[in-house]
Amino acid sequence: MPVLEMRGITKRFGALVANDQITFDIEAGEVHALLGENGAGKSTLMKILYGLYQPDEGEIHVQGQRVSLKSPADAIAQGIGFVSQHFALIPTFTVTENVILGHEKQPILQHAAMRRQVVETAEKLRFNIDPDAIVGHLSVGQQQRVEILKALYRGCRVLILDEPTAVLTPQDTEKLFSILVELQRQGLSVVIITHKLNEVFTISQRVTVLRLGKVVGREQTANTSQTELSQMMVGRQTIPVTRNTDHHSQNEIKLNVQNLTMADRSGAPRLRGLSLNVRAQEIVGVAGVAGNGQSELVSILTGMAQPQSGSAQVSGNVMPFGNPGALSQLKVARIPEDRLKGVIGDLSVADNLMLEQVGQFTRAGHLNRKQIREYAERLIRDFHIKAAPDDPARTLSGGNIQKIILARSLAQNPEVVIAAQPTRGLDIGATEYVHQKLLEQKQRGAAVLLISEDLDEILVLSDRVLVIFEGMIVGEFAANDADIDVLGALMTGASSEKVKTHA
Amino acid sequence: MLKLRIERGSAPVWFRAIIPVIAVLITFILVSALVIVAGASPLSAFFELLINPLTKTTARADILMMATPILLTGIAVTVAFAAGYYNIGAEGQLYAGGIAAAWVGTQLQTESSVLMIPLMLIAGFIAGMLWALLPAILKVRLQVDEVVTTLLLNSVMLFLVSALLNGPWRDPVSGWPQSPTILAAAQFPVLIPRSRVHLGAIVAVIVALVIWWVMSRTRFGIEVRAVGKNRDAARFLGIPVGNRILMAALISGGIAGLAGVSEVGGIHYYMTSTLSSNFGYIGVIVATLGALTVPGAILSALFLALVNRGAISASRELDVPVYLGDVIQAALLLVGLATLLLNRYRIRRIR
Amino acid sequence: MDSLILLFAAMLRISTPILFASLGETLVERAGVLNLGIEGTLLLSAFSGFVAAQFTGSLWLGLVAAVLTGIALSLLMGLLTVTFGLSQHVCGLGITLLASGVALFAFRLIYGGASTPPALETSFVTLDILPGTAFAPLFSQHWLTYISLLCVPLVHWLLYRTAFGLRLRAVGEQPEAADTAGINVYKMRYLALILGGAFMGLAGAFLSLAQLGAFSHGIINGRGWVAIAIVIFGNWLPYRVLAGALLFGGVQALQLRLQAEGVPLPYELLLALPYILTIVAIAFVGRNASYPAALLKPYRRE
């Protein structure tokens, strides 16, 4: 008997049917992967299971008993734990406070006791974490562990992970998976949502595929293949991107960055004299463990932050820091780390597409609505955005929001492209598409700086790979002869002396 | 079988049309208890409040007069809120405008209204901006919350006015704490004879139209709205967030200042410490009831003016305490706001 | 020396209602709700407390009535802003309008516009803690004043040492997170409102049942707005809020003394002093103002 079963679940958002008669079950001690493109309905289904959404139709059974999950509290009581796509942590609280929140056991807080329990739970999973650290200061990987800790502290039997690896480095992913194996050994069941097929095979025993809110397949992972799964998801054959590595190391330098240094609010150094350059017709990938300065590098190069020292040039011109407006003038295309900070959800798709170049659509301060609409319609067509110009941007799925950002910045024929986590949380189709677009830019002669925590992505796209560790570039490879193990070593700082190889 | 379900999605047009009616009915039920306690009939109370004013020409004119200041403050608040800048200080900015208007209106020796009145408006606008400047700077440069600074500056302004009128500005004729009367040329022409509808009404409408155009049709407008909706994204898009917040705050203050000019030039003809009866705060209500849109602000300003006008007669006609008007207005406001939610739902038949 | 003690005594008296109100507002805002209904809530509480005390002849029943009034109005605020998710600014102002209207409406109906304010036979007593010492005047205060001071550590303890406080702060910081942690966001916000409303009731009761033993127009006269300011000045921290309330009360007391001494200053500027000082102080703490991140934001799941 499955520990948990969902029968004929239907969920509508207005006219849209996010889940359509979905049946889903979880066996004791299994890892069950849930696959599907953006908007397939994965998160919705899991939010229903966690009591965050109420299904319009269908039943949920736990241990054979029909249950009604009106709120997360009910779900927790049924032994269900949920780590959502966007972490549900309170940044200003400590790890301990976050873990015990809502499950404090006694009305008056005994901090010492609470800390002990948290540490104990963490040790059970063999990871160490400072119970007094302020969560806001932790790296993404650490925050995720806090989330898992929360679930276990509440004694969950079924742990749901919504795209846990989307934000993790290979190292963190490995750590996570070892934790999952440990949990499995302890008899817990895990549902893991992911877009990365290889992970499905690494970790799961069973896999369920959703498309457009319907179940289109459920298999023992052993009896299926990547191609079969991706066909189920996308409904067609997928072609891996083909990269031509014919770049010229003597091309002019389009982006040149020297000795960036930056400290965070607490004064701890985040960048320590980081330098790099990107040439025309070149994609340079920056690989690294989350929290080694990528975010800071990105916010500086996208104009959102000022370094303490250092400089940067775009095709010879000085890049002014902390002035996003000037960057579009310098033909720097920017894809932000957090796509929700790149679009304004309450404004229309058309407005979002034109705002960065609003000057081009303004005559004496007056907006040319007709011109804007035509422009938007063109980009929507060229970039296959599934939306109408007047739709509010917030109603779009992650993939389409990312397409808005691509369309907006790439349509300007940029000299330099700063692409930060460009495919985070995107499905195979969308990912493919983004990769294509970046390669197109390269063909055009643009210099592309790719900052990604997805090592595969970097290896697939980059001509040159840089390794960032503790705010410095500690290694450089020509992609062809990049060695995963050496890379991993450098990323984790294992070997500090600079490895250097030439293309 | 066939069942009905309520879900999100905009309500059918016919339903939206009757929402105000629903609001009035609910309010009616809620406050009728009070009305009866006061010994009056709820029906006649609502008739006096909502219908009667519309039946008399003089009362209709009064409504325009009463809508003038709250339309201006309502537009002022709309601009600021649209930028995500919560200016609760329209009250103080209104007084600043009033001071400037009275000063120009008493100092500038000229017979020509064509010269005088525009100068009063400009001076009032600038004064309102200046009074709005400090909280705006504190917000943009030091992240100081504007709700509290603007709120506090309202009180400061009232003391300032009082000091001015008890001191250097005290009217030498009446000795009452009010400024000397402004010159004839500074007094706004009356638009409707035997009424108090004055030039200020036209000023208010023009300002409303201009702001409507700016917010919906200009680069500045959309940038301000972008900042209001998502500051970080707006900044990423190269919009000078601080600058836009600052501009919106100052324009808001300036428009509130115009409300003060209009009250001095069109109603009182002198500066007084009782220039406004909470017009600044009512502006917040006008703006929000109007969903931060200009047409909405115009409608809600007229509606509040209607109820205000009704309240004046109602208390006398029914002889109930004058405060019944306030109670019913407040109830209407809250119920109205709540029933607007119905806009967002529709009932669907599914099988 | 003596005059200094008398000054401090006055400071405590003047601060009391503002302190009660600010502590209440602090709790509510910590849960993510800005209650601009406070001004009207104070007035209606003061009135209902007075009426109840006069008709039952019991100050204690009056106190209960005032507190219940504060709670009732806060529940209304909750219905509108927490349940319906309406604009906190407007609903707050609306409730102030409503409560003030109801209070003055009933005042007129019951007391028929008598031009001498109706007064109680007796009002709450003052307790002399250190009689006979040099500090006697300082510690000869209404018992509610002492309570208000004791409430400061109490509220601090509640916020930082109890599960209730942890949850309350959580729904004010990150309702989504609190929700997924199994906390009922709406319930917590209602509880915060109820508690805050009770404090506001005490503030009103202090004026009508302790300090004045009477009710009249203008009995609140902007004290609610001042409380709003002090909460932000106090950075949502109970002890800093206390400091703010005392600062305000102190400057008021000083202002009245300077006037009585005939200091050659327009007295309005003295009256404005507390407000200006508050703004200046806010400007200084401004940078590290630690907002409840979800303040003003209604919580919705779908």
Added chain:
Amino acid sequence: QDEEPLVVFAAYATPIEEPWDGVIHVALQAAADEGRIEYEYQDEIGYSGDMEIVLREVAEETAPDVIFGDAFGNEEAVRRVARDYPDIAFVFGSGLGPAQPNLSVFDNWIHEPAYLSGLIAGSVTESGIVGVVGGYPVPEVNRIVNAFIQGVTEVNEEAEVRVTFINSWFDPAAAQEAAQAQVDAGADILFAERFGVIDVAAENELWAFGNMSDQNELAPETVITGPVWDMGPTIDFVLDQVEAGSYTGLDLKDFSMMAYGGASLAPLYGFEQTLDADLLKMVREREQQITDGLFRVNIDEATPNGAVVPENTTIGG
């Protein structure tokens, strides 16, 4: 009266709980109770244009014989409407003059009893410090306070009078604190222009003077006396004129002064015994001289000391 009562309407800018308008309301209510008039009123009309609306609507719809009220803060509006309805008698409290044909003005000219109160205060104070708490420094308040000061200093040169304004017509809590500040500063007798002051005097077992109405019952042990304003004489005169059809716009000042009984010193009750006999004799004599027109109390409307404001440098006009 056998002929049918006159229809009287009153328009008050403040709530009738406010003492100034309260006096008018009480007197009109009394006339109504006698059956001499039919009385209707509207209060808290405020200062932002509503006064004109109310007056016009009343003039149009009920066309009363007389409209009483206070024009302070609404002078222009009142005068505009009065001009448009010459058949209605407008009788308004005002700081300005009357207007023909139909606008009469009155005011609370109770500086005389205030002066008499000052005589008592100046004589009984031991600390030599007398405290006064007022609302706003408007002429109506200033001349009462100044007359009170005149009385104090006449009998006691070195006595000092400290004046505090709370910048509100209400806010008794603030008035209390202001009074307490005076007591802390050594004042041993208080003049209560506003409510809240008498409580403080009572608590500190000091004496106090009420204002505007007889406030002895508030604290019989505390309230010696105080200036009292009575609108009765003014109202009677106006009603007589109107009934006789001889009404014209006048300054009715005199009817609010002691000679016509519009102003008086509140009864002393128990203090007849408590106070020094010679002092009472002196006060009564002076009272008589005033009513007989043999003694004039100065009318000084400048803001009194204690709340010093810069020299009256006026702009424009």
